[in-house]
Amino acid sequence: SAVISQKPSRDICQRGTSLTIQCQVDSQVTMMFWYRQQPGQSLTLIATANQGSEATYESGFVIDKFPISRPNLTFSTLTVSNMSPEDSSIYLCTHEGNEQFFGPGTRLTVL
Amino acid sequence: GDSVTQMEGPVTLSEEAFLTINCTYTATGYPSLFWYVQYPGEGLQLLLKATKADDKGSNKGFEATYRKETTSFHLEKGSVQVSDSAVYFCALSPFSGGYNKLIFGAGTRLAVHP
Numbered sequence: 001s002a003v004i005s006q007k008p009s010r011d012i013c014q015r016g017t018s019l020t021i022q023c024q025v026d027s028q029v030t031m032m033f034w035y036r037q038q039p040g041q042s043l044t045l046i047a048t049a050n051q052g053s054e055a056t057y058e059s060g061f062v063i064d065k066f067p068i069s070r071p072n073l074t075f076s077t078l079t080v081s082n083m084s085p086e087d088s089s090i091y092l093c094t095h096e097g098n099e100q101f102f103g104p105g106t107r108l109t110v111l
Numbered sequence: 112g113d114s115v116t117q118m119e120g121p122v123t124l125s126e127e128a129f130l131t132i133n134c135t136y137t138a139t140g141y142p143s144l145f146w147y148v149q150y151p152g153e154g155l156q157l158l159l160k161a162t163k164a165d166d167k168g169s170n171k172g173f174e175a176t177y178r179k180e181t182t183s184f185h186l187e188k189g190s191v192q193v194s195d196s197a198v199y200f201c202a203l204s205p206f207s208g209g210y211n212k213l214i215f216g217a218g219t220r221l222a223v224h225p
Binding site: 048102 | 153154156200211212213214215216217218
């Protein structure tokens with residue numbers, strides 16, 4: 001499976017601001033997935049991003065809050081908009097076929 | 112919709128004890144099933160998987176058998192070590208035979224004492 005790099009690895013943000021997380025894959029993949037892991041919780045899928053089409057959001061997640069871009073087959077971004085402390089989580093991306101390793105993700109703290 | 116239910120933790124065991132962590136699922140099709148492990152401060156790692164009924168996944172002494180009749184995928188290990196202390200997540204992928212989006216259980220924390 002492809003190697004995933006994600007940045008930033010961590011950030012501390014003020015409420016009301018937005019943060020864009022970048023996910024780069026070292027080979028072309030069809031589907032990319034964005035997950036959230038809130039403190040002490042399990043992983044929850046936010047959305048599925050296919051290149052050339054709008055992302056598909058899971059129940060409880062909306063595009064206005066978590067806009068996603070997928071400009072090509074190796075890259076995606078997730079923006080966490082108008083942040084509140086409840087958005088403090090680890091955000092992870094992975095891709096179709098990458099069942100082995102999620103990586104450390106982006107640890108976001110909202111003050 | 113599809114879902115995964117795991118036994119609540121924490122599970123506390125002494126070293127060399129037998130481990131079982133229960134996992135049951137609800138799915139409309141023929142999902143693939145996974146166990147992931149998360150060590151303190153680290154990302155998720157795939158522990159084992161099974162892609163069809165009666166398959167047994169195994170790794171590092173851990174085993175789980177895909178039981179379609181009971182919709183279960185219980186994780187077992189015959190003799191746990193302190194180094195097995197971690198959070199274990201059961202997950203399913205709704206599409207048979209491969210990997211796609213994952214639906215996770217709540218996770219079960221395991222603490223193994225010497």
